[in-house]
Amino acid sequence: MSAPNSEFRAAGTAVEKPKNPYGPNPEDFLSNVSRFQLIESTLREGEQFANAFFDTAKKIEIAKALDDFGVDYIELTSPAASEQSRSDCEAICKLGLKAKILTHIRCHMDDARIAVETGVDGVDVVIGTSSFLRQYSHGKDMNYIAQSAVEVIEFVKSHGIEIRFSSEDSFRSDLVDLLNIYKTVDKIGVNRVGIADTVGGANPRQVYELVRTLKSVVSCDIECHFHNDTGCAIANAYTALEAGATLIDVSVLGIGERNGITSLGGLMARMIAADRDYVLSKYKVHKLRDLENLVADAVQVNVPFNNPITGFCAFTHKAGIHAKAILANPSTYEILNPADFGLTRYIHFANRLTGWNAIKSRVDQLNLHLTDNECKEVTAKIKKLGDVRQLNIDDVDSIIREFHAELSNTPVVRPTQTGEEIETEVSISEPEVKKQKTEENQV
Amino acid sequence: MSAPNSEFRAAGTAVEKPKNPYGPNPEDFLSNVSRFQLIESTLREGEQFANAFFDTAKKIEIAKALDDFGVDYIELTSPAASEQSRSDCEAICKLGLKAKILTHIRCHMDDARIAVETGVDGVDVVIGTSSFLRQYSHGKDMNYIAQSAVEVIEFVKSHGIEIRFSSEDSFRSDLVDLLNIYKTVDKIGVNRVGIADTVGGANPRQVYELVRTLKSVVSCDIECHFHNDTGCAIANAYTALEAGATLIDVSVLGIGERNGITSLGGLMARMIAADRDYVLSKYKVHKLRDLENLVADAVQVNVPFNNPITGFCAFTHKAGIHAKAILANPSTYEILNPADFGLTRYIHFANRLTGWNAIKSRVDQLNLHLTDNECKEVTAKIKKLGDVRQLNIDDVDSIIREFHAELSNTPVVRPTQTGEEIETEVSISEPEVKKQKTEENQV
Numbered sequence: 001m002s003a004p005n006s007e008f009r010a011a012g013t014a015v016e017k018p019k020n021p022y023g024p025n026p027e028d029f030l031s032n033v034s035r036f037q038l039i040e041s042t043l044r045e046g047e048q049f050a051n052a053f054f055d056t057a058k059k060i061e062i063a064k065a066l067d068d069f070g071v072d073y074i075e076l077t078s079p080a081a082s083e084q085s086r087s088d089c090e091a092i093c094k095l096g097l098k099a100k101i102l103t104h105i106r107c108h109m110d111d112a113r114i115a116v117e118t119g120v121d122g123v124d125v126v127i128g129t130s131s132f133l134r135q136y137s138h139g140k141d142m143n144y145i146a147q148s149a150v151e152v153i154e155f156v157k158s159h160g161i162e163i164r165f166s167s168e169d170s171f172r173s174d175l176v177d178l179l180n181i182y183k184t185v186d187k188i189g190v191n192r193v194g195i196a197d198t199v200g201g202a203n204p205r206q207v208y209e210l211v212r213t214l215k216s217v218v219s220c221d222i223e224c225h226f227h228n229d230t231g232c233a234i235a236n237a238y239t240a241l242e243a244g245a246t247l248i249d250v251s252v253l254g255i256g257e258r259n260g261i262t263s264l265g266g267l268m269a270r271m272i273a274a275d276r277d278y279v280l281s282k283y284k285v286h287k288l289r290d291l292e293n294l295v296a297d298a299v300q301v302n303v304p305f306n307n308p309i310t311g312f313c314a315f316t317h318k319a320g321i322h323a324k325a326i327l328a329n330p331s332t333y334e335i336l337n338p339a340d341f342g343l344t345r346y347i348h349f350a351n352r353l354t355g356w357n358a359i360k361s362r363v364d365q366l367n368l369h370l371t372d373n374e375c376k377e378v379t380a381k382i383k384k385l386g387d388v389r390q391l392n393i394d395d396v397d398s399i400i401r402e403f404h405a406e407l408s409n410t411p412v413v414r415p416t417q418t419g420e421e422i423e424t425e426v427s428i429s430e431p432e433v434k435k436q437k438t439e440e441n442q443v
Numbered sequence: 444m445s446a447p448n449s450e451f452r453a454a455g456t457a458v459e460k461p462k463n464p465y466g467p468n469p470e471d472f473l474s475n476v477s478r479f480q481l482i483e484s485t486l487r488e489g490e491q492f493a494n495a496f497f498d499t500a501k502k503i504e505i506a507k508a509l510d511d512f513g514v515d516y517i518e519l520t521s522p523a524a525s526e527q528s529r530s531d532c533e534a535i536c537k538l539g540l541k542a543k544i545l546t547h548i549r550c551h552m553d554d555a556r557i558a559v560e561t562g563v564d565g566v567d568v569v570i571g572t573s574s575f576l577r578q579y580s581h582g583k584d585m586n587y588i589a590q591s592a593v594e595v596i597e598f599v600k601s602h603g604i605e606i607r608f609s610s611e612d613s614f615r616s617d618l619v620d621l622l623n624i625y626k627t628v629d630k631i632g633v634n635r636v637g638i639a640d641t642v643g644g645a646n647p648r649q650v651y652e653l654v655r656t657l658k659s660v661v662s663c664d665i666e667c668h669f670h671n672d673t674g675c676a677i678a679n680a681y682t683a684l685e686a687g688a689t690l691i692d693v694s695v696l697g698i699g700e701r702n703g704i705t706s707l708g709g710l711m712a713r714m715i716a717a718d719r720d721y722v723l724s725k726y727k728v729h730k731l732r733d734l735e736n737l738v739a740d741a742v743q744v745n746v747p748f749n750n751p752i753t754g755f756c757a758f759t760h761k762a763g764i765h766a767k768a769i770l771a772n773p774s775t776y777e778i779l780n781p782a783d784f785g786l787t788r789y790i791h792f793a794n795r796l797t798g799w800n801a802i803k804s805r806v807d808q809l810n811l812h813l814t815d816n817e818c819k820e821v822t823a824k825i826k827k828l829g830d831v832r833q834l835n836i837d838d839v840d841s842i843i844r845e846f847h848a849e850l851s852n853t854p855v856v857r858p859t860q861t862g863e864e865i866e867t868e869v870s871i872s873e874p875e876v877k878k879q880k881t882e883e884n885q886v
Binding site: 235238302315317351352 | 464490520678755756
C-alpha cells in the first residue's frame with residue numbers, strides 16, 4: 001500500500017521499487033510503522049517469567065547483547081524490588097551502552113526516590129486504573145491516582161531524566177478516567193504515556209481505536225505493552241503503530257508474566273514484512289538467533305518449534321506444489337528472506353507429499369541426468385516408499401541412483417554407509433537457488 | 444470501556460450480566476465472532492509440517508480426538524498426493540464421525556475425480572491467483588483459472604457434496620481479479636469461498652478490509668486460512684470473523700508449512716476472551732491439553748513454553764504486585780479461567796520479586812500465624828536470599844518456620860528432608876482461592 005507515496009516520488013525517476021502489499025496503509029496518516037522504537041524488557045518483564053533468575057553477570061551479558069542488537073531502550077526491574085535489583089540497575093547504567101536505560105516502578109514516591117539515584121536515563125511509572133486493580137490491588141480512586149502521578153512525575157522530571165506514565169489493564173479501564181489522567185500527565189510534560197493490555201485480552205481493532213483516540217488527546221509519544229494470553233501480542237503491537245503509537249515493549253522470546261508479551265523476534269518478522277529497509281537499517285537482525293539462544297539458555301527453555309524466524313522449520317518447505325515455485329522464486333512462498341537472519345531455506349523432498357520438481361532439483365544436485373518424464377517416474381517410486389515409512393535423504397538418493405542405473409545399464413555407485421543419522425532436509429544454498437530463479441528481488 | 448453502556452442498560456433491569464470489554468464489537472454488524480466454525484487441518488496442512496509423518500492408525504486416532512473435541516470439519520490431505528493418502532481418506536470417511544470430512548485438492552479435474560470417490564462430505568479446491576504463483580507455480584492466466592474452477596465446481600456439485608473454492612496468496616493477488624473469480628464461483632453455487640494468507644504476511648486491518656469487501660460481493664460463506672510467519676495468524680483469524688468470515692482453518696499447535704497456521708488452542712483462547720459461552724457450548728476445551736500432547740508426540744515436538752493456555756507457565760503469576768490481586772480475585776490478571784481447561788493457577792512466591800501478600804498466603808497455608816508486619820519482615824528475609832540464588836519452596840518454608848519459631852520461642856518443626864526436587868511454584872487450589880476472593884464472577 002506504499003504505492004501512492006512511491007508513485008508520487010517516482011514521478012521524476014525511471015526505475016520504481018515494486019509496491020509492497022504488506023507496507024504501511026496510506027490511510028493511517030498518523031502511522032509510525034516506519035519509525036517505531038523498541039523498549040526491550042527482558043530484564044524487567046522477562047524477570048517476571050516463571051523460570052527467570054538472572055544474576056548480575058547474566059544481566060550484563062543480556063544488556064550488552066540487546067544494545068548490540070540495536071534496541072532503543074532497555075528496561076530494568078525496579079530497584080525497589082530487592083537490594084540486588086538496585087545494585088544491578090546501577091551496574092548496567094555504568095556500562096555506557098548506546099541504548100537508554102529505564103527502570104519500571106510503581107507510582108509511588110518511595111520507589112521514585114530510589115529510582116532516580118541509580119543513574120537511569122528514564123523512569124517508567126505504572127499504576128492500575130481498571131476497576132479490578134483499583135478494587136483488588138491498590139484500593140485507590142482516580143483522584144488519588146492522579147495526585148500520586150503528578151507528584152512522582154514532577155519529582156522525576158526535576159532530576160532531568162525521561163518519565164513515562166502508564167495505566168495498567170488499560171482496556172478494562174473506564175475510557176473517560178483514562179483520557180482524563182493521560183491528559184493531566186501530558187500537560188505536566190511526561191515524555192510518553194503507556195497503554196497496557198495487562199491481561200492479554202485486547203484485539204487489534206480495539207487497540208487501534210484506543211490508540212487513535214488517545215493520540216487526539218495527548219501530544220507526547222505513546223508506548224504500548226501487550227500480553228499474549230490470547231495470541232495477539234504481535235498483531236496488537238503492529239496495529240498500535242498504525243494508529244500512531246511510537247514505542248513497543250518487547251522481550252526476547254516474549255518472556256514475561258504468564259505466557260509473556262510481544263516477542264522481539266516476532267515483532268521483527270512483522271515489521272520487516274511492512275518496512276524491511278527501516279528495520280534492517282536499525283536492528284542487527286542477523287544476531288537474533290544468538291540473542292534468543294542466550295536468553296533461552298538463561299531461563300532454561302527451548303526456542304519454540306514454531307517461533308517466527310528462528311523456529312527450526314520457519315524456512316522449511318515441504319508440499320510438492322510449494323517446492324516447484326520456491327525453486328523458481330523464493331518470494332512465492334516466503335515473505336521473509338532467511339539470508340537477512342543468517343539462515344538458509346530448506347526444501348524437504350524426502351516424503352510422500354513431494355513433487356517431481358523437488359526431485360528434479362535433487363537429481364541435478366546429484367549430477368545425474370534424467371528427463372522430466374523420468375523425474376516424474378522416479379518421483380512416483382519415492383512417494384510409494386514415503387507412504388510406507390518416514391524417508392531420509394539416503395533413501396531418496398538410493399532410489400534415484402538405482403533408477404538412473406537401470407536406465408543407463410551401469411552399476412549403482414553407492415555412498416559409503418556410515419550409520420550416521422542424516423537430516424531429512426537439505427539446504428538449498430543461495431547460489432543454487434539463484435541459478436534457478438528469475439526475479440529474486442521482486443517483492 | 445464498559446461503563447457507559449452497562450450503566451445505560453442497567454436502568455431498566457435489576458440483575459444484568461456485566462459487559463465483556465473483549466466481546467464482539469457492536470459496530471461489526473456482519474460479525475461471526477459468536478457463530479464461527481472450525482475447519483481442522485492437522486491432517487492436511489499439518490501433514491505439510493517438516494516433522495509430520497502420520498501412519499493410518501495415527502491419522503485415525505487424531506481424527507477421532509478432533510471429532511470428540513467438537514471441530515466442525517476435518518480436512519485431509521489430497522487423495523491425489525499418494526496411494527496411502529487416498530486409502531486413509533476413505534478409511535476416515537468410514538469412521539462415522541460427527542465432524543464433516545473434507546479433502547483439499549488442486550483445481551484440476553484429475554484430482555477432483557479421485558476426491559469425489561473417497562466418500563468425503565466436501566472438497567476444498569485451491570488455486571494460486573497471485574502474480575507470483577501464476578508466474579512461478581502453474582503458469583495460467585485468470586481466464587484459465589476461472590474455466591478450470593467452473594468445471595471442477597460443477598463436477599463436485601454434481602456428486603451432491605460440499606465445495607469450497609479458495610484463492611492462494613490472496614493478499615498479493617489483484618483485487619479485481621479476485622473479486623471477479625469469487626463472484627463467478629459464488630453464482631454457480633459454491634458453499635464457501637476461501638481467502639488464504641499463504642505467505643503469512645497479512646495484518647489484521649488488511650484482513651478486515653478484504654473480508655468486508657468480499658462479503659459485499661458473494662452470498663456464500665467465507666473461510667480464511669492464515670499462515671503465521673509474522674506472528675499474526677490468531678489475530679487475523681479473529682479480525683476475519685469480525686468482518687464476516689464464518690470459518691477458520693486451524694491445526695493443533697498450528698503445525699503446517701514453515702512455522703504453520705492459526706493454532707486450534709490459540710484461537711480457542713482468543714474466542715473465549717470474546718464469547719466464552721459460545722465456545723464452551725461447542726468445544727470440549729478441557730480436552731485441549733490431551734489433544735495437543737497427542738499431536739506433539741506424533742510429530743516429535745515440545746509444546747512451546749509460551750503456548751496460549753497450555754504453555755507450562757500460562758497461569759503462573761510471579762511479580763509481588765500481581766500476587767496480591769490474584770489472591771483477592773483471579774480476574775484481575777487472568778482473562779481465561781484455568782479451570783475451563785482442567786488446569787490450575789500457580790502463585791510463584793519463591794523468588795526475589797515476591798511480595799508480602801503472596802508470603803502471607805503461604806504462611807496461612809502452613810497454618811502459622813503472623814501479623815501483617817511480621818509477614819512483611821519475613822518477606823524481606825526471603826527477598827534477600829532470593830537475591831543471591833534461585834529459591835525453591837523448601838527455602839521459603841524454612842525461612843518462614845525459623846522466623847515464626849524465633850517469635851514464639853518454640854523449636855522449628857522441619858519437614859523430612861527427602862532430597863526430592865520440589866517445584867518452585869505452588870498450586871492455589873480452587874477452594875482456597877474462593878475463600879480469599881470476593882467477586883469471582885464479575886468479568
